[in-house]
Amino acid sequence: MTEISLNILDIVQNSIQADAAYIYIEVDVNTNEDTFTVFVEDDGCGMSPEQLAQAADPFYTTRTTRKVGLGLPFFKQAAESTGGNFSILSELGKGTLVQAQFVLSHIDRMPLGDINGTITTLILFNQDISFRYVYQYNGQSFVLDTEDIRRTLGDIPFDAPEAAEYIASYLDENKRKVDGGADI
Numbered sequence: 001m002t003e004i005s006l007n008i009l010d011i012v013q014n015s016i017q018a019d020a021a022y023i024y025i026e027v028d029v030n031t032n033e034d035t036f037t038v039f040v041e042d043d044g045c046g047m048s049p050e051q052l053a054q055a056a057d058p059f060y061t062t063r064t065t066r067k068v069g070l071g072l073p074f075f076k077q078a079a080e081s082t083g084g085n086f087s088i089l090s091e092l093g094k095g096t097l098v099q100a101q102f103v104l105s106h107i108d109r110m111p112l113g114d115i116n117g118t119i120t121t122l123i124l125f126n127q128d129i130s131f132r133y134v135y136q137y138n139g140q141s142f143v144l145d146t147e148d149i150r151r152t153l154g155d156i157p158f159d160a161p162e163a164a165e166y167i168a169s170y171l172d173e174n175k176r177k178v179d180g181g182a183d184i
Contacts, residue, residue: 003113018044
């Protein structure tokens with residue numbers, strides 16, 4: 001994948017496949033520490049110790065539609081190729097936490113890409129899931145919580161044009177306030 005936001009999309013799709021009702025996504029950029037960290041946590045079905053041990057193996061997947069699973073292995077490789085690290089914690093019946101830390105300034109670090117578009121798409125196409133997205137840049141942050149948006153919008157579904165525009169605008173405006181339009 002060419003952008004970290006697409007890796008996030010793939011990891012969140014795993015959470016959705018695991019029947020998560022709540023998904024937490026955090027992007028943390030710290031230029032002072034030269035780190036770029038991504039967390040994706042869910043309350044899905046989780047993994048057994050055996051599944052967890054094989055989760056980053058590209059030739060292992062629980063899906064029946066294909067024989068390989070490349071999302072986690074690619075994300076792991078992307079983080080580690082910058083001198084960063086990668087971890088997965090999971091407990092059967094409780095959920096999974098995926099963490100990838102990149103060296104921000106490393107020449108091989110992929111760009112973040114269209115994270116706002118990714119988050120918007122996830123919310124619009126998975127309205128029955130509660131999302132909490134946190135974006136941090138050098139200690140400044142903002143939060144998008146779909147439960148707050150539901151209270152604000154009332155009966156308007158997320159995929160209604162005015163709701164979709166509200167979500168996209170909220171993300172764009174707040175990301176720009178937090179990082180000053182930095183190219184990450």
